[in-house]
Amino acid sequence: MSFGQGGPSWGPGGGHTPDWAALAEESAARSRRKKWLMIGGGALATAAVAAIVATAVITANGNDDPARSDKNASELPAPAELPTESAAPGPSFSSVAPPPPPDPKEYISDAGKDTVPITADAFFPGKRLTMGDRVHTKGATAQTRDCATTTQGALGSILTNNGCEQVIRATYRKDGVAVTVGVAVFKTEARAKKAAQQASGGIASLNGAGVPTFCRGGQVCRRTANSYGRYAYFTVGGFTNGKNVTKADTNVFAVGDDLTNFTFRQIHHRGEVQASAAAGAPVS
Template sequence: MLYGTPPRYEHPAARGSLALFVRGIGGMDTGQHRPLSRTRPRRQRRRSPRGPERTAQFLVRGLAALILIGLVAMSAFFVFGGERRHDAAAATDPRAGQLASRTVDNAPLTVEEVFPDSREVRPPAARPYRITLTHTDADCRTATTGQLGALLTVHGCSQVVRAGMTAPFDGYEVTAGLFNLADEAGAGVVDDRLRELVETGDGGFATLPAARTVPDTLPTSQVGWRTSGHYLLYCVINRSDGKLVSSDDPVAERITRDLVDSYLVSTVLGRRASP
């Protein structure tokens, strides 16, 4: 008859009574019996890595540290290198600073300068935009809505030159122009505030001719703008059928590039800043 040992996690009293019971039964057995044996599980020793394994671990850790250091150094190089290149370009550009303020760029804008052809605007590498109306005013508020006019006045806006146009895309009408502010710093402040005003509906740009809107209706136009020197350049894009011009409208993006970036910045202000 086989003898068993109780589990090691049982209470000591229970283990003792069971052992007595087993021994009592063993006394009546006439055959040979096996002696009780208690075995304990062997504890496995954690072996330390051998020499080559330890060396490999050190190499892997060292390589990871070198990669991390390299990435940090590379990031710092691009950041500071980009700033140095920007500063160097500003220092070597013969037009740098010529549009920084009206102190150095003191000649007023004219309709003839901004729109020399009264019939159309020809942005570089784009089809012409037909001009329907031009306007200039010393009161910048006439070309704005809401709080934008007061913001421009605070920062020394002296004039606005703009035009209403028909885009070379079916059903799109545009108003585009530029505001002449006192200095580049003021233009930057207006730029920072403008997005909030447009998104909340508290301020924006007026169309030319003035849009016929129904009170308490949501705006259907798309607005694009940027600053260059002490100028704020913009365009307002509408659909002739009154439909919404969405923020991701590819035609509206193309119109903004054509009129604001390519024409007003590169052509008009490029000529003004040329020595």
């Protein structure tokens, strides 16, 4: 006797003893179906997840999707514009080096360039000369074209033979010491240098304007000779009371050195003024 599908099976002989072999086979068949169902369902789930991941990748990488429509492409945000460099031109530099500034010495070395008027006040301005903490009072000044009359000893002929054009003199005094400086003017630097190198005798002292006669009548005094550009300059210095100068009289040497340095600076400044005028730049 048997029941419908799914019912228990009974063994042969019509007894009520179940057919255990049939039941075991039926149970094994159900287990096999359940196992295949589970395997099949897992495969379907895995396929579904893979499809979702693939879809997400394609969506995130829209540029790689050959089937993407133009409409979808237009809906994507446009890439940000990067700033561009300014079109304004940068600074330009000339490859040509500017000419060097004029040399002041050129303008006091040749009469053709040294054209500023020569005067005693231009070389020796004011009433006093200050050098450091030393103040010297200016005495008399003189200017002449008869160069020989401003000298003592052989210097007159030396100036004349080298073509001296004029001599400017000025005297300064300080604490019983007086110094006369004389500037002799020549056409060229070579002539002035030669006159200074040949110097013998010296410039004659210039008295007046509060300064008595000094360095005359055999009095021993200090004398110097130098040149710069087309100018030769000489000094004679000593005591206003007629005392002879010795090497120990440093005050006489100090006043003479101040006058020598000042005269050099004045000649150089004369060159600076003319060089700057040629270059179009002012000089203080």
